[in-house]
Amino acid sequence: MRIGSVLENQNIEKRIAITPEIIKKYISLGFEVILSKNYGSHLGINDEEFLALGVKITDNDTEILSSSEVIVQLGILSDDKCNLIKENQTLIGVLDPYNNKDKLEALSKKKINIFSLELLPRITRAQSMDILSSQANLAGYKAVVESFSNFKKAIPMMMTAAGTIPAAKVLVVGAGVAGLQAIATAKRMGAIVFATDVRMASKEQVESLGGKFLTVEGSENLETEGGYAKEASDDFKKKQEELLSETLKKIDIVICTALIPGKKAPLIIKDNMVNNMQAGSIIYDLAAIQGGNTAFTEVDTIVEKNGVRIMGESNILNKLPVSASNLYAKNVFNFVDNLLDKENKKININLEDEIIEKTLIK
Numbered sequence: 504m505r506i507g508s509v510l511e512n513q514n515i516e517k518r519i520a521i522t523p524e525i526i527k528k529y530i531s532l533g534f535e536v537i538l539s540k541n542y543g544s545h546l547g548i549n550d551e552e553f554l555a556l557g558v559k560i561t562d563n564d565t566e567i568l569s570s571s572e573v574i575v576q577l578g579i580l581s582d583d584k585c586n587l588i589k590e591n592q593t594l595i596g597v598l599d600p601y602n603n604k605d606k607l608e609a610l611s612k613k614k615i616n617i618f619s620l621e622l623l624p625r626i627t628r629a630q631s632m633d634i635l636s637s638q639a640n641l642a643g644y645k646a647v648v649e650s651f652s653n654f655k656k657a658i659p660m661m662m663t664a665a666g667t668i669p670a671a672k673v674l675v676v677g678a679g680v681a682g683l684q685a686i687a688t689a690k691r692m693g694a695i696v697f698a699t700d701v702r703m704a705s706k707e708q709v710e711s712l713g714g715k716f717l718t719v720e721g722s723e724n725l726e727t728e729g730g731y732a733k734e735a736s737d738d739f740k741k742k743q744e745e746l747l748s749e750t751l752k753k754i755d756i757v758i759c760t761a762l763i764p765g766k767k768a769p770l771i772i773k774d775n776m777v778n779n780m781q782a783g784s785i786i787y788d789l790a791a792i793q794g795g796n797t798a799f800t801e802v803d804t805i806v807e808k809n810g811v812r813i814m815g816e817s818n819i820l821n822k823l824p825v826s827a828s829n830l831y832a833k834n835v836f837n838f839v840d841n842l843l844d845k846e847n848k849k850i851n852i853n854l855e856d857e858i859i860e861k862t863l864i865k
Contacts, residue, residue: 504848506839507537507571509564511578515817517824519543520575520596522832526556532840533848535559537567546825572850575835579603590614593842593850595835597621597634600864601765607864616852617864620838621764624861631837632858636680637830642789642819643684643760647673649819650756650787651692653805653812659693670695674754675714676747676771676796677761678705681789685758686714697750700761701739717750719743744773751776757786759796767794774798774808782810791815838862 506529508520519542521529529536538553540562550560561567568574568587576596579585585606588594590613598619600607610617620634630636651658651671660670673689675682678700686709689696696714698705706716719742751757751772762768768790777786777798788800792815799806799813806813820827841858844851854860 504534504573505537505571506534506573506575507567508539508542508575509567509580509584510539510542511576512581513545516577517545517821518577518828518831519546519824520577520828520832520835522828523548523552523556524829525832525836526553526558528836529839530557532843532845534573537561537571539564539567546828573839575839577831579606582606585610588613588615592616593618595620595838598864611864616850618838618842618859618862619864620834620862622862623838624857626857629858632834632841634831634834637834638820638827639679639681639760640684641823641827641830643681643758644688645819645823646681646758646760646787646789647685647688647692649814649822650758650785653814654756654785655783656755658689671755672697672753673756673758674698674717674750676700676757676759678702678709678716679760679762681760682758683708683712685760686712689756689758690714694756697754699743699747701743717746719746743771744776747772748776748779751780754780755784757784757797759786759788759790761796762790762793768796770794770796770798772797777808777811777813780809780811784811786811786813788813788815789819792817 521536521538526536537559540550540560554560565587568584569589573593574588578596579598593616595618598607600619607617623629623633656671657668658671661668671694673694673696675685675696675698678698682698686696686698690713697717698709698714699717709716719739761771786797788795788797790796791800791802795815797813799808800815802815802817842850852859
C-alpha cells in the first residue's frame with residue numbers, strides 16, 4: 504500500500520499532513536510513504552530527513568495523486584489535482600464540506616472515498632483523531648500572544664516604587680477548546696480574565712482555569728448533543744448584548760472564538776459596543792474567516808475604530824506551522840490506523856463504525 508501527500512498552496516496553508524516522527528508508524532502499518540519534493544523544507548525539514556526514514560520523494564505530483572491508495576492533505580486540492588485521483592482511492596483532510604459541496608460530490612461520484620476530519624463525532628474513541636481540538640488549542644494560545652504583542656501596556660499587575668501598573672482585563676467570547684486555552688494562556692501571563700459562552704456547561708471549566716464566567720440572567724443551555732454551540736434565541740441575544748455592552752467598557756483585550764459548524768459566525772460584538780470600548784483596546788477575532796464575531800472584522804487586516812484595533816487572520820495556524828503540523832499528522836495517523844484492515848492490509852469502509860460513518864462524504 505502507498506500513502507502520499509502533496510505540498511499545499513503555500514500562500515494559503517503552511518502546515519503539512521505527514522511529519523518525520525509519524526513515518527515509522529505508517530511503515531509499520533505496511534505503507535510506503537511518498538511525498539512531494541521540498542515537502543517540509545519551509546518548516547526546516549529537508550528531503551534528506553524524509554529519505555533517511557524510507558520515504559520516496561518525487562517532484563511529480565501526478566505520480567503521488569494517481570498511485571497512492573491513501574492521500575492525506577490539509578485542505579481540498581485544486582481542480583486539476585482532484586482530477587488525478589481515481590476510483591477506490593481514499594482522500595483524507597479538512598475538506599470544508601459546507602463550502603466545497605459541489606467539488607466533493609463530484610469526487611464522490613467517481614467512487615473516491617472522501618473523509619473530512621472536521622466531521623468527527625465527539626466521542627471518547629475519536630479524541631486522538633480530533634483535529635478541531637488539537638488545532639483550536641494552538642489557535643487559542645496564539646491569539647492571546649498576538650493580542651498581547653499588539654497591546655501597548657503591560658499585562659500583569661506590577662508594583663513599583665513609581666506606582667502600580669494594573670493588570671490587563673481580558674474577555675474571552677466562546678469557551679470551547681480555543682477559548683479555554685486563551686483563558687489559560689492569559690491567566691498565566693498575569694491578566695484578569697472574564698469569559699462568556701452560550702453553553703452553561705462551560706462555566707465550571709472557565710472557573711477551574713481562574714476565569715470569571717459572565718452569566719446572562721435566565722440563560723438556557725444552548726448546547727447540541729455533539730457538544731457544539733447552537734443558535735441562541737433572540738431574547739438570549741438581547742440579554743447577552745446588554746451584558747457585553749457594559750462589560751466591554753472595562754475590557755482591554757477581547758478574544759473572540761464563537762463558531763457554529765457550517766454556519767456564518769454569530770455577530771456578537773456590535774459596532775456600538777466597539778465604539779464604547781477604551782482607546783488602545785484590542786479585539787482578536789478567531790472567527791474572522793467565517794464572517795467574524797465583531798462588526799468591523801476584516802480577514803488578514805488590522806482595522807482601527809475609535810482607537811480600538813480589531814485583528815483577524817485567515818489562518819492563524821500558519822504562525823505555528825511546526826507545532827500544528829505535528830499534532831495534525833498524529834490525528835491523521837490515528838484516523839488511518841482506525842480505517843485500516845490490518846489483517847488484509849487494505850482500507851476498510853466499515854459504516855458500522857461511527858467515526859467512519861460520520862466523516863465519510865457520501
